[in-house]
Amino acid sequence: MAKKTVPSVRDALRVRPGSGLHLGPRDTPVGPATKAEAADLLAATGERLAVLQEALYAESRRSVLLVLQGMDTSGKGGTVSHVCGLVNPQGLRVTSFKAPTRQELRHDFLWRVRKQVPPPGYIGVFDRSHYEDVLIARVQELVPREVWDARYFAINEFEAELAEAGTTVVKVFLHISPEEQRERLIARLETPAKQWKYDPADLVARSRWTEYEEAYRAALERCGTAAAPWYIVPADRKWYRNWAVASVLLETLEELAPTPPEPTYDVAAELARITYADPWG
């Protein structure tokens, strides 16, 4: 369990439904103030995460699903690399959701998502998710209003179902400023090794920033449920972002408090077998 004396990162960053959510300013209400401090805290967090993840895997009874959303360049990939890289890849399942294929479009929007829900023992990470179906689908009018409008309800039902079945859903909105996005897009274009990450459609989306922000606001407000809360992570500084997401994940695992199962065999008898009755001893 999280100690009561430590201020909870989740409490500080959680979206409270009906609280008249506004997305900015991107201040940092808790946590490290410098990059060096963040590095120390992240290392310590990583060690505790690794222990708890092994226990989750050993227990093999429940799972955690971390959903990452945010504008282009907000750092979803970087978060996967720096935060999820702290735990054993054996117990991790990362899924990157691209534009749906023709086959996927023939099904309900949750069809492809259900197949990627982490099984017991695993931490699943969604780099983009079913929320795209109320974000780009809404802003770019890929489907009629009544279709995307019904999806908030479907998402809440789906996530409540997951919670019921033992999957703790943690949703993180990586919140960057348009100024920071501009810098990052320019950096991508100016760095040959990063040019493959750039897509001219990024600037189309950028030109509709306010509409996207409104779509995010709606998703966070309508789907920030007790069963599957949203967290807003200030993401203009990568070191703050990594620390914050790692901390939200750590607090989630601490609350779950997974414990490896008790041995179903007789430990002393097994030790005796290998100590005294071993042909290779």
Add this chain to the structure above:
Amino acid sequence: MAKKTVPSVRDALRVRPGSGLHLGPRDTPVGPATKAEAADLLAATGERLAVLQEALYAESRRSVLLVLQGMDTSGKGGTVSHVCGLVNPQGLRVTSFKAPTRQELRHDFLWRVRKQVPPPGYIGVFDRSHYEDVLIARVQELVPREVWDARYFAINEFEAELAEAGTTVVKVFLHISPEEQRERLIARLETPAKQWKYDPADLVARSRWTEYEEAYRAALERCGTAAAPWYIVPADRKWYRNWAVASVLLETLEELAPTPPEPTYDVAAELARITYADPWG
């Protein structure tokens, strides 16, 4: 490409069909002699691995499948953690094969394996694999001889198919001594946090060490093909094992020499758009 002057780890560890393979002694023909040297080399290898993996992911045309096999406690899980932990989890797919379920047993032995082949751009890792079907299945006589005997051929066909379709298969046998296994089993039993990893069946398998060794020998000899070679990695020392597997993986990626695709857009034009025509500039 690997520089010609550097001795190839793959050449040193590769199983050569018909070379009268014997599995011991577990000497270390190449590489670091001390733990400290191995740590330095592993860090350098990790950095190059990360760059090449990003290129593989960006290219999104070919994939790599690393198959890990070895006796209980040989370090398959540790290798996943320490070697695969060096690359971005976004481009990694780890599959741990357990005893087949009833549903899986109703299908051909390769059915569940085919579903886990890494898609283009990914490094897939199998912690155990279809080789269990010619290892435990053979030693414990889970199927009649004619059934497991036909599987070597089916495996070669399957792996040649993968190579043809753009998946480079790299198979690693983690080679430990019975003395080292004994120490590790005792350590598992004596460490409460590790007791969940122990299974009394481990001692049953251990009591048939020679038969398992013979089954491994057969698998390595009959399935050590040009299309999908086997490497024998001395695994009594974890630092040597980690360095060796990382090096085999690195050399494999160096040979593939993945390159991110050239931009399909006009870089200068995009830079001009965001520099001069940006509403948020």
